[in-house]
Amino acid sequence: MGLKAYLYDIWEAVATTAKGMRITARYGVDPRETITLQYPEERWEPSERYRGFLYNDIKTCTSCTMCVRVCPVDCISLEAVRGADKKMVLASYDIDIGRCMYCGLCVEVCPPKSLKHTSGYEKASVDRGELILHFVHEDANQIKARVAKQVAEAAAKAEAEKAAKAVEEAKASGPVPDDGRNEAPADQPASQQAAAANPAKKDAAEKKPPEGAKGEPGKPEEPPKKGEGNTP
Amino acid sequence: MEPKEIFEKVQARFGEAAVELQEEGFRPAFLVVAPEKVREIGRFLRDDPAMKFDSLMCLSGVDYPDRFAVAYHLHSLAIGHRIGVKVYLPKEAPSLPSVDEVWPAANFQEREAFDLFGIVFEGSWDLRRILLPEDWEGHPLRKDYKYPEFYHGIKV
């Protein structure tokens, strides 16, 4: 290693170090460079497309379970009961944001656009239970009971009208033979739950979806059978 | 070089070891080869001046309904064309000679195919499970794979 290379080594070491130190000095001296955000005082306002925690507007939600099916990690659980006027009444709608990965597929696929991302990102909590957002504040069973009662009344009222009508017809047209049009009761008995509710959730009657109770890790029974692919 | 010409070249050289050429519905086309001749055909494909498939892009195990398969995707840096080589294996004891002398890039991917499918690569440098722990039973990517209840007492 010749003397020239030896000295060049030393010179190069000193020169490159000095160049580097000039840059760090410039940053050191220049106060404008600091970019840290003092979190609690200065808050970070997310952009308007920010995918924070989910929010479902119950009134516009038609409980069509599209979001339940599209979610890759099944963190949305929904229970709906068919009301007297054949519209679905939402018994319970929970999103487990502990499992949710904020991919936004559910918001994209929701037909009535009731499911939206809020810009919230501060929900650290000690107990996992708090991470489950309940959007229906009433207890599921009460709703079901109330709806069942309404359906029963509607059925009873329809029954009474039919009986009254039948009696009039019998009076007006005498013993006309029955034309076999004995209408089935207005609709199924209220207790039978809507088929549309996610089959995987049928056994999850209690409030908190069981944590990984299913054998397969994160795999629902199986995606909707081939035939039922399209929206109900 | 077109897949058809490659197929003829290999068929001319190895006779019935080159079973068929899968073209339609396959991009890139697949050259189906007999399992025991894989290493020689691989070396031929790599060393033949007209083809020079020097880089193994991807080696994957596949669990077809009736049989296993190992799919090699080859690419030639010098010439720029691509070809697939597929080997069908019986369901019970799938095994075929390893190609890691021909393409050293195959070693990890062979270990992965062994680990997740149970396909044995004879003559490989060190065929061990790569992704799963050494004493894991079963091969997860098989269609008939049942999730074990416990692993060393830990609930799976």
Next chain:
Amino acid sequence: MMESLAISLVNAVPVLSGVPLWTITLLVMIVVAAVVLTFALTYAGLATYVERKVAGDIQARVGPNRVGPVGLLQFLADGIKLLLKEDIIPTHADRFLFALAPYLVFVGSFAAFVVIPFGMGLIASDLNIGIYYVMAVTSLVVVGVLLAGWSSNNKWALLGGMRCCAQIVSYEIPVGMALLPAVLIAGSLSLQDIVRSQGGLLGIFGWNLFHNPFTFFSFFLYYVAALAETNRTPFDIPEAESELVSGYHVEYSGIRFAFFFLAEYGDMFVVSALATACFLGGWHVPFLNAKALPAVWGNLFSLGVFLTKTLGLVLLMMWVRWTLPRLRVDQLMRMAWKYLVPLTFFNLLGVSLWLLLFHGKGIPQMIASLIG
């Protein structure tokens, strides 16, 4: 020095004269030692705060600013945290050596504070073998580090310990050689004499730095070798976070870890103080003569000047740390034996020839004698 202080104390407070002289000197020594130690510890604490502030500033971020007014009490918070933290000793560690190691390292680095010439009269004890004493004491750190590395029964720590002792031992030589020119010029090992020899000539030109080109060059050699001796980047091989996880003090936690931490900053101060004393004229200030001021003010003023120079060098160390990457162990050794040792020897030869030829006068002195 202690006796004179003790005697002046006795004259000031006659009631003490009944007590035998040696107890008073002992008492005075303890007081002085306590003063120096508290200074050293507070300095070390503040240095950690300043280092994190400087690092933050350089890296476009803010250093600690939550604890205390501008984050000033951060080092207290760290200290208390380390005190309260659980002090884990690994199961198969060699318990006695594991406990002993931090004390050795701590003593090794803080014992050198005794000899540092803080001001005109302000020196803990003016040993006439000042520099020799410092060299001896700082090599105690090597023993401590090796013990720490071996006793914590961890492969990473062992590697870190080995690397560190190889590094410190092989950089002792260039450090020693680079300090010798100052000793040659002053003709004495005592740091006070070295500093006094740099007085005069408008304060600034008396410094050894400008004495002759060889001493000028040996200041930089000394500084680089000293960087290596205190395990600072680019020579922080022993506790290389990214390779050895964190070297010899990987298994230490709580107050034991604090000892290692304080020792590192203590070393930094000692090394910079030596550089100031030997090359930058200690407490001599340009264009002003400290003796001219009345007694007490003179001491304080010289203390202030000495501290600014030393802390300036410490800041330079911090600035270097956040710019340069880390050397590999064999490159470190190569640099020590192939670059620093030959250069320092050549330098020493140059200085001694210079003193022989110009019988002890430097360039500034010669110019002054020409003009004067």
Next chain:
Amino acid sequence: MKSNAVALPTQEMLINMGPQHPSTHGVLRVILRTDGEVVVNAKPDVGYLHRALEKIGERVTYAQYMPFTDRLDYLASMNCNAAWCWTVEKLAGIEVPERAEYIRVIVCELNRIASHLIAFGSFTADMGAFTPFLYAIRERERINDLFEDICGNRLTYNYVRIGGVSADLPDRFLEKTKEFLDYFEPKVPEYNKLISYNKIFVHRLANIAVATPEDAVAYGLTGPNLRGSGVPFDLRKNEPYSVYPKFDFDVCVGTGERGTLGDCFDRYMVRINEMKESVKILRQAIAQIPEGPVMAKVPRMFKPPVGEVYFRAENPRGETGFYLISDGTVNPYRLKIRAPSFVTMNIFEKITKGLMIADVVAVIGSFDIILPEIDR
């Protein structure tokens, strides 16, 4: 002077570097058999982050698999998203509108810059210089802001869809990108002055772990690692896909400027130069982006035709290839992901023989491997 000292019987040390180690870029465990500091044998042991992405691929529908491709290489998830979409579009023959392809190229190149910044930052931090890491992260935060404006997320974007992109560019996005490019362009030469040509840095990387061009090709190195060994192969140029042919940029190749060809320094410099090239591509893409729809007509329960396809895209870490077999149902039948870092690890054992422990760290950093991609 032949040393006649009896060779001291040294004992080899077996060290576990990982899976929890500050500089293995994830949960990689390297079983180091060392003789003192010199590595006798370094055997990588992977699989600590295995999430069976390929098994999940057989259970979810094509659209549902998109968020999983984010987790494949989370430092370049836009590139993985786009690669998955290009594969499915190649299989099903879907025609993607022009504007969507341009948006894909823009986000892919922005993500390439972000990924190379992380590679540069963590590599210099492994070598001991902590400051460049902070500067790199500061630049990357600005790219994350841009991504947050487009798709709402800062790391796992899930933005690209089969047949286009999920949402059009927000207003003022192109200006903000231009501002970023003007801000970023002078930064790269500054990094070079600060650290790339620093004597210690060069000394640590030159002539370390040299991969000859033949070895690089044989062991399946791809992307910057392959180009670092002097092989000018870039998928965007040699096998153009999407709208890449419309842009002119040159392929950065290692030149062995500070040591032999194919050493750690070359791989590092290829990534630095590639950042400049990406800026060039972005400027052209912003200039030429046409108006128009951003999403082709794709049924929600999308069923591709039966068939097998293999597509590979140029990701920041190398070639990410998707071998997709579809049986006409809603779920893929078999999905093999060819991860560049996984195949790069083949050469690890051969290349680290005889190096020192500090160099093993340099090799990991120079190959820029990332563990979620290795373990899938």
